[in-house]
Amino acid sequence: MSAEGHHxxxxxxVEQRVAALEALLTERGLVPEGFIExxxxxxxxxxxxxNGAKVVARAWVDPQYKQRLLAGATAAIAELxxxxxxxxxxxxxxxxxxxxNVIVCTLCSCYPWPVLGLPPAWYKxxxxxxxxxxxxxxxxxxxGCPLPSETEIRVWDSSAEVRYLVLPERPPGTAGxxxxxxxxxVTRDSxxxxxxx
Amino acid sequence: MSTPLSLQDLDLPRRNGELAFDxxxxxxxxxxxxxxxxHAFGGDREPFRQQLIAAIAADPGRPxWESWTAALEALVQTLPDxxxx
Numbered sequence: 684m685s686a687e688g689h690h691x692x693x694x695x696x697v698e699q700r701v702a703a704l705e706a707l708l709t710e711r712g713l714v715p716e717g718f719i720e721x722x723x724x725x726x727x728x729x730x731x732x733x734n735g736a737k738v739v740a741r742a743w744v745d746p747q748y749k750q751r752l753l754a755g756a757t758a759a760i761a762e763l764x765x766x767x768x769x770x771x772x773x774x775x776x777x778x779x780x781x782x783x784n785v786i787v788c789t790l791c792s793c794y795p796w797p798v799l800g801l802p803p804a805w806y807k808x809x810x811x812x813x814x815x816x817x818x819x820x821x822x823x824x825x826x827g828c829p830l831p832s833e834t835e836i837r838v839w840d841s842s843a844e845v846r847y848l849v850l851p852e853r854p855p856g857t858a859g860x861x862x863x864x865x866x867x868x869v870t871r872d873s874x875x876x877x878x879x880x
Numbered sequence: 881m882s883t884p885l886s887l888q889d890l891d892l893p894r895r896n897g898e899l900a901f902d903x904x905x906x907x908x909x910x911x912x913x914x915x916x917x918x919h920a921f922g923g924d925r926e927p928f929r930q931q932l933i934a935a936i937a938a939d940p941g942r943p944x945w946e947s948w949t950a951a952l953e954a955l956v957q958t959l960p961d962x963x964x965x
Contacts, residue, residue: 697946701905704912704952711959713919714912722911726900768914768925790933792944801900801910807944 731800732871734765735848738798739874740866742775743853753777756848760798769846770797776839777850778876783830784837785823785876786847787815793841795848799871806875816840826877849876906945913952920959931955 694702708714738760742749752759756773760766773795776784788794789812794802805811814822819836823829830836839847851873857865872878901907917925931951939947 695905697949698903698905700949700953701909701912704949704956705908707956708912708915714915715919718915719908719911722914723901723907726907726910731900768917791929791936792932793929804944809940 726796726801730796732798732869732874733866734763734800735795735798735871735874736866736869737763738765738775738848739850739869740862742850743865744862749850752850765797767797769793770795772845773798773848774839774845775848775850776837778852778879780852781833782835782837783823783876783879784839784847784849785815785819786839786841786849787812788841789813789816790842793846795841795846798848799874803871823877826872828878849874851876851880854880902945906948909945909949909952913948913955916952916955916959927958928952928955 705714705719738752741763742752748759748762751762752775756775757766757771759775760770760773776786778784786794788806792802792807794806811822816838819838820830820832823836841847851869853865854868857868860868868880870878870880873880901910913928917923917928921927928951931954932948935947935951935954936942936944938950942950
């Protein structure tokens with residue numbers, strides 16, 4: 684007989700701390716039954732960049748929607764059924780041939796959850812947070828998004844109450860596509876502004 | 881000024897749809913912060929955000945979800961001592 688099973692993987696210190704928090708907060712009645720599972724399920728399967736992609740595709744095909752989106756993003760995004768935590772002060776910034784927008788949170792990890800889900804690891808890491816503000820053109824080129832020198836780059840720091848979403852330019856050659864087909868072209872990175880379509 | 885890490889050093893995800901969490905404790909501590917925000921602060925996310933900013937500033941190189949955990953621990957310290965009725 685092997686000793687397998689007698690020595691379960693050791694629990695890391697941070698796992699122990701989280702377990703202690705869970706026990707404490709549950710005891711205080713702050714964590715309803717099933718809450719953790721429900722939040723996890725939602726952020727792993729329902730809330731993500733596919734939501735933002737639908738917003739972008741609608742803006743591409745419907746000029747009036749786009750106007751509403753740029754004038755009042757929170758309400759326009761809610762029209763498509765998306766809202767909730769980290770999405771109540773949304774601003775959409777539009778890329779044009781001469782202007783490229785990119786979002787960052789210099790102090791922590793603010794991010795438009797309802798339309799993009801939780802941020803990717805690199806968005807939360809110090810190099811991106813510090814350097815995107817200081818040398819956006821260089822960082823964008825390193826991330827595979829080189830821009831012509833005449834393109835103006837606007838960096839939006841989400842540290843205030845506002846959460847930004849980039850409206851990428853509609854790619855050429857997509858005139859005949861349906862809204863659903865267009866939505867499939869839209870990537871998360873293009874809505875953060877670290878990629879073009 | 882210290883030299884920032886190059887972005888080349890990071891494992892940059894290039895695709896959509898990556899899992900939000902790498903381990904169960906990360907989704908647990910994420911949800912716990914949501915629970916405290918919702919049920920102890922009436923949905924106001926600012927108290928937790930301020931703790932997260934402080935936790936990241938205190939140890940910028942620490943893995944993100946560990947800073948998140950530290951932020952939640954600090955926030956819990958600010959709750960009243962008695963369990964809610």
